[in-house]
Amino acid sequence: MAKAPVLTPRADDFPRWYQDLINKAELADNGPVRGTMVIRPYGYGLWERMQAEMDARIKETGTQNAYFPLLIPQSYFAKEADHVEGFAPELAVVTHGGGKELEEPAVVRPTSEMIVNDYFSKWVQSYRDLPLLINQWANVVRWELRPRLFLRTTEFLWQEGHTAHATYEEARDFAAHIQREVYGDFLRSVLAMDFVSGRKTVKERFAGAVNTLTLESMMGDGKALQMVTSHELGQNFARAFNTTYLSKEGRQELVWQTSWGSTTRMIGALVMTHGDDDGLRVPPRLAQIQVVVLAVKDDEAVLAKVHEIGDRLRAAGVRVKVDDRTDTPFGRRAVDWELKGVPVRIEIGPRDLENGTAMLARRIPGGKAPVAVDSLVALVPGMLEEDQALLLEQSRQRRESRTVEVSTPGEAVEAAAHGWARIPWSALGTEGEAKLAEHSVTVRCLLAEDGSVPADEDAPGNVAVVARAY
Amino acid sequence: MAKAPVLTPRADDFPRWYQDLINKAELADNGPVRGTMVIRPYGYGLWERMQAEMDARIKETGTQNAYFPLLIPQSYFAKEADHVEGFAPELAVVTHGGGKELEEPAVVRPTSEMIVNDYFSKWVQSYRDLPLLINQWANVVRWELRPRLFLRTTEFLWQEGHTAHATYEEARDFAAHIQREVYGDFLRSVLAMDFVSGRKTVKERFAGAVNTLTLESMMGDGKALQMVTSHELGQNFARAFNTTYLSKEGRQELVWQTSWGSTTRMIGALVMTHGDDDGLRVPPRLAQIQVVVLAVKDDEAVLAKVHEIGDRLRAAGVRVKVDDRTDTPFGRRAVDWELKGVPVRIEIGPRDLENGTAMLARRIPGGKAPVAVDSLVALVPGMLEEDQALLLEQSRQRRESRTVEVSTPGEAVEAAAHGWARIPWSALGTEGEAKLAEHSVTVRCLLAEDGSVPADEDAPGNVAVVARAY
Numbered sequence: 013m014a015k016a017p018v019l020t021p022r023a024d025d026f027p028r029w030y031q032d033l034i035n036k037a038e039l040a041d042n043g044p045v046r047g048t049m050v051i052r053p054y055g056y057g058l059w060e061r062m063q064a065e066m067d068a069r070i071k072e073t074g075t076q077n078a079y080f081p082l083l084i085p086q087s088y089f090a091k092e093a094d095h096v097e098g099f100a101p102e103l104a105v106v107t108h109g110g111g112k113e114l115e116e117p118a119v120v121r122p123t124s125e126m127i128v129n130d131y132f133s134k135w136v137q138s139y140r141d142l143p144l145l146i147n148q149w150a151n152v153v154r155w156e157l158r159p160r161l162f163l164r165t166t167e168f169l170w171q172e173g174h175t176a177h178a179t180y181e182e183a184r185d186f187a188a189h190i191q192r193e194v195y196g197d198f199l200r201s202v203l204a205m206d207f208v209s210g211r212k213t214v215k216e217r218f219a220g221a222v223n224t225l226t227l228e229s230m231m232g233d234g235k236a237l238q239m240v241t242s243h244e245l246g247q248n249f250a251r252a253f254n255t256t257y258l259s260k261e262g263r264q265e266l267v268w269q270t271s272w273g274s275t276t277r278m279i280g281a282l283v284m285t286h287g288d289d290d291g292l293r294v295p296p297r298l299a300q301i302q303v304v305v306l307a308v309k310d311d312e313a314v315l316a317k318v319h320e321i322g323d324r325l326r327a328a329g330v331r332v333k334v335d336d337r338t339d340t341p342f343g344r345r346a347v348d349w350e351l352k353g354v355p356v357r358i359e360i361g362p363r364d365l366e367n368g369t370a371m372l373a374r375r376i377p378g379g380k381a382p383v384a385v386d387s388l389v390a391l392v393p394g395m396l397e398e399d400q401a402l403l404l405e406q407s408r409q410r411r412e413s414r415t416v417e418v419s420t421p422g423e424a425v426e427a428a429a430h431g432w433a434r435i436p437w438s439a440l441g442t443e444g445e446a447k448l449a450e451h452s453v454t455v456r457c458l459l460a461e462d463g464s465v466p467a468d469e470d471a472p473g474n475v476a477v478v479a480r481a482y
Numbered sequence: 483m484a485k486a487p488v489l490t491p492r493a494d495d496f497p498r499w500y501q502d503l504i505n506k507a508e509l510a511d512n513g514p515v516r517g518t519m520v521i522r523p524y525g526y527g528l529w530e531r532m533q534a535e536m537d538a539r540i541k542e543t544g545t546q547n548a549y550f551p552l553l554i555p556q557s558y559f560a561k562e563a564d565h566v567e568g569f570a571p572e573l574a575v576v577t578h579g580g581g582k583e584l585e586e587p588a589v590v591r592p593t594s595e596m597i598v599n600d601y602f603s604k605w606v607q608s609y610r611d612l613p614l615l616i617n618q619w620a621n622v623v624r625w626e627l628r629p630r631l632f633l634r635t636t637e638f639l640w641q642e643g644h645t646a647h648a649t650y651e652e653a654r655d656f657a658a659h660i661q662r663e664v665y666g667d668f669l670r671s672v673l674a675m676d677f678v679s680g681r682k683t684v685k686e687r688f689a690g691a692v693n694t695l696t697l698e699s700m701m702g703d704g705k706a707l708q709m710v711t712s713h714e715l716g717q718n719f720a721r722a723f724n725t726t727y728l729s730k731e732g733r734q735e736l737v738w739q740t741s742w743g744s745t746t747r748m749i750g751a752l753v754m755t756h757g758d759d760d761g762l763r764v765p766p767r768l769a770q771i772q773v774v775v776l777a778v779k780d781d782e783a784v785l786a787k788v789h790e791i792g793d794r795l796r797a798a799g800v801r802v803k804v805d806d807r808t809d810t811p812f813g814r815r816a817v818d819w820e821l822k823g824v825p826v827r828i829e830i831g832p833r834d835l836e837n838g839t840a841m842l843a844r845r846i847p848g849g850k851a852p853v854a855v856d857s858l859v860a861l862v863p864g865m866l867e868e869d870q871a872l873l874l875e876q877s878r879q880r881r882e883s884r885t886v887e888v889s890t891p892g893e894a895v896e897a898a899a900h901g902w903a904r905i906p907w908s909a910l911g912t913e914g915e916a917k918l919a920e921h922s923v924t925v926r927c928l929l930a931e932d933g934s935v936p937a938d939e940d941a942p943g944n945v946a947v948v949a950r951a952y
Binding site: 041043044045048049050051052053056057059060076077078079080081082083084085088100101102103104105106107108109110111117118120127130131134140146150151153155156157166167169337339340 | 577
């Protein structure tokens with residue numbers, strides 16, 4: 013008899029599978045205010061590891077963390093026309109504080125360009141103060157009409173970088189550096205996620221930016237997800253807030269700026285990229301628990317052995333959890349760890365003790381076999397490395413096998429039902445882009461002919477990557 | 483000629499000195515919405531180190547991090563009578579979202595007991611789910627009428643722990659454990675701050691708690707500051723949210739709860755405890771920069787040497803910053819590092835190079851002398867240990883020398899003009915407490931006769947610690 017599936021199979025109903033997985037792997041719950049979420053400990057553990065890995069990479073660029081207020085005077089939003097137009101429909105507004113109606117309502121930050129520039133204009137005086145490289149880890153609120161856990165939530169957690177530079181070139185290069193060396197490296201080497209790295213079309217650009225760079229990944233159903241973005245802001249915000257510096261030559265000049273962000277949406281992306289019908293599969297470099305050691309039965313010698321194995325693996329630098337909750341049935345615990353996607357599961361029962369073996373189950377390639385207990389410390393680190401590489405390779409293969417070359421907007425729409433399409437930008441253009449939109453298909457990004465990020469939207473040979481997207 | 487003071491001297495005007503220091507050491511700025519603040523990179527660096535040290539201690543207790551929404555439906559606040567009465571005057575309320583008036587306004591969390599219990603009541607089913615030990619790092623908003631940077635701000639950052647237990651005793655012991663092993667250990671061994679550990683009177687208790695434990699420290703002006711608190715919530719919130727579990731004996735029982743928090747206020751406490759007329763003094767275990775190595779002049783050999791020294795100290799496990807900004811005058815940079823309170827400053831100029839020496843200035847005990855460059859790696863770690871111990875000892879001495887024993891409320895008020903008073907609780911009582919309040923003097927906490935935390939407010943021999951407070 014086949015066992016009943018724990019989750020709705022992906023092939024039956026992908027969105028339902030996603031919802032099931034998040035619920036059963038205890039990643040998050042819906043919050044009481046529409047569109048908000050509670051991130052449960054196992055889900056938050058993924059975020060903590062993302063933060064640690066991302067923060068280290070951000071600090072390597074010389075960027076420092078700081079914290080700006082949650083509440084922004086409503087009048088600030090009138091200062092940059094494109095920005096306010098982009099964000100006005102999503103704002104949450106505090107009208108009452110301390111039991112009184114406020115003289116000026118305060119907006120709960122949807123992003124911090126406005127308030128950051130208010131302070132940059134005070135802190136930046138001379139060329140010696142540049143570049144000014146600031147990041148903050150914070151929550152933001154954007155009212156969501158069609159919320160979905162992690163992917164689109166009214167409140168989400170993120171890091172937002174904000175920088176000011178003396179020249180256009182420096183700002184442009186910094187935004188590109190963040191995209192490549194911080195975000196790109198993080199996605200590939202920690203999340204084990206493949207992506208394409210390109211520039212947004214004018215239509216898809218961040219409100220207030222002059223150029224938006226994006227990394228786009230293919231999810232398990234062939235749709236695209238915008239993973240992270242990095243914006244060249246030009247001098248738009250500097251002009252609105254008069255953020256100027258005294259140059260070496262003694263002139264007052266406007267600064268050039270960037271901003272860039274990555275969010276808890278990455279947890280949703282992780283699920284939709286590496287998840288399968290049995291649950292999540294967590295890349296070992298991200299996993300807070302790389303190996304779980306389970307006591308099959310409540311037996312003194314077994315309990316001693318699982319803790320001993322846990323200690324030995326920990327001493328070898330592996331992140332281990334010992335599961336000795338023998339008052340919960342073994343089968344239920346095994347399914348739970350499978351749902352949660354812990355890469356390696358080691359099971360010890362009384363018979364294993366006699367044989368000096370353990371049952372070792374690998375979540376990522378699959379499979380289960382007995383191994384000698386004494387070989388675990390030598391075996392496990394290599395398995396984790398293999399798993400990490402395998403997930404990235406599977407993600408790359410999915411994108412390659414489900415991307416097709418097309419030459420007309422109609423073909424692009426058709427292809428987007430199954431995966432991604434690549435189409436010459438010259439064959440699409442803003443008119444073709446508008447046509448795709450009628451079918452809920454969007455240009456995810458533009459790539460140069462050689463696959464690099466184009467310096468210019470209309471450079472000859474640019475290719476548009478086209479897909480349905482989350 | 484005496485040099486002009488960089489800060490208003492503490493003896494002239496302590497609040498002004500505090501404000502000056504925060505401004506000139508670049509710790510924080512006032513935000514545009516009244517009572518909010520911008521935490522600048524150097525100030526935020528202190529918070530990041532506090533978070534890392536505190537988080538490690540919290541995790542050692544088996545507590546896991548999670549994240550609950552910022553926005554809480556207003557109706558939740560009607561569920562626990564004392565809690566709503568305590569918080570109603572401080573709430574910030576979102577009435578509009580996504581361009582529309584909301585059907586039910588949402589409160590920006592002032593604390594999360596309400597929303598946490600909403601989920602605890604879903605997650606806790608059986609005794610197997612207990613204890614449930616959750617912490618979150620988050621921002622909260624409480625409308626402040628008399629804001630002061632770090633000490634009382636409309637928005638502040640904190641960690642808030644929330645736990646549920648099967649029995650009263652377990653909850654009580656857990657709150658005490660947090661107070662002693664997490665908070666107490668952190669304050670003493672990282673912040674180098676002395677404190678008394680006691681229980682709050684009924685009047686000073688957290689709204690909704692049955693007992694509040696507190697750590698109180700003496701600031702440089704003799705006033706008290708409540709550093710952290712840990713609450714026994716009894717079954718008040720469990721009753722309001724029907725948070726029950728099925729016991730081993732098969733009965734539905736209400737859980738027993740605790741909550742506990744520590745905030746960015748600790749940065750203000752750090753300033754007012756260890757600061758002097760030249761600026762901040764950062765305890766080495768907290769400092770993000772323990773040693774700064776300054777190039778006195780723009781000279782190739784000097785620059786090479788400061789980086790070499792920086793690398794050698796870093797290799798010895800010291801947190802080092804190399805200051806090679808020779809386009810800023812040396813004197814200004816030296817004053818700036820003094821303001822910022824970096825424990826050890828090493829200065830290298832061309833003449834030092836010839837002699838194989840460096841000028842070494844110690845911020846905490848004071849003093850400046852040449853030392854052989856080759857001895858730095860051997861010398862510096864010991865100095866940092868000495869500095870850490872000295873700050874704690876100075877903090878302890880201040881409290882001891884400025885605390886007096888009194889026997890009447892009148893004497894207590896008088897003593898509170900200069901420092902703290904200790905008075906038998908039997909000689910004060912709630913009537914005496916009300917009398918003190920007329921003079922803005924409060925009971926900071928009650929101690930048992932032997933200095934421990936009293937199990938009962940009215941235990942014989944209880945002593946009240948009385949002071950003016952921030």
